[in-house]
Amino acid sequence: MGWILILAFALAVGLALWRFARFDRAALQLVGAALLLAMAGYAWQGRPGLSGRPPPPRAAEARAESAFAEMRHDVLGRFDLADSWLTIADGYARRGDTRSAVYLLANATRQYPLNPDLWIGLGNALVLHADGAMSPAARLAFERAISLAPSAQGPRFFYGLALVQGGEFAEAEKVWRDLLAAAPAGASWRPLLEQRIALLAQLRAMIAGSRAPR
Template structure:
């Protein structure tokens, strides 16, 4: 079939040259040289005798909801455009498509580049895509969110959560304690931070024993 396709292509070019009035000796020489190069390349690299081997699509492993997904609405809200984008990204992550989840949020940021919730979501998505580890790009996303909204508790809380998921308990504790120092005693999200701080002690012990603590070490 490979040789037949080459001959058919040569015939098509010949007909095209004839219709364009370029059917002369020089054109034939160029066509002949090109045909010889194509045939030589095919004879060298082609393997027409091999059977076809279709490549199956990659198998994705379904993932449970992340700690971010479980607490996001309580900290960031649920009735805005950012929430809709983050919900969509989480559906990709749930199916194991962590790259797609991050790309969804990146698309949203092109439309709303100054939305701190989207930057927090991107940081979390990049942590998930990195297998639960804090990458430089994920850290940059959390820092961008904090810069846009320095008084918003979300960037610091979720940055600390991502750090804790990666085993950086001391850094997470420092962030969360600093957050509580500036938080009013009656603010709605204060118990959430206090609960995570209490869980850090459990997480330290569980990490030494090779176990996971829900809400802390779940990527």
């Protein structure tokens, strides 16, 4: 079928040029050579026997464990209602299926709208789905978590972490320093926060140094 179509097309083009273009013989020979060259290329690379259908969707690529997945047990705890939802979402994210992680946690927040940890997880899933960018939806999810647990460290800590992933270093440092200022002196998570703030300060200094005129 492919050859029939291309031969019919070539004949129609040649007839139209001969009838209406009024080319001289040399020009018609040049056009004929171009059509033959196109047909030769089709014969070399064309595969008319293949059925016409779109290519299969690209398989999702596996990802390394996210920073949220690595640290959430230390900050949020475990073995509670949110932990089971977040564990399943982490599994989706590791397989590269961030869309399913977002859908899962969006459904979880609809079922348990007053659980701040689920809103944190949704914000993180949206950031992963956007390849690290802080989308308006992700920001809204973190802000919702903060409003539900204004004195808890989890929402602000992971909000700052997501901001770092999106390259919003100044805002991330402000969020973390405000959290550190309000943290109890003996809080178990305080050293982790102090370490992250120090690393972020070093990163910002390195970036500023690389941009300085020489």
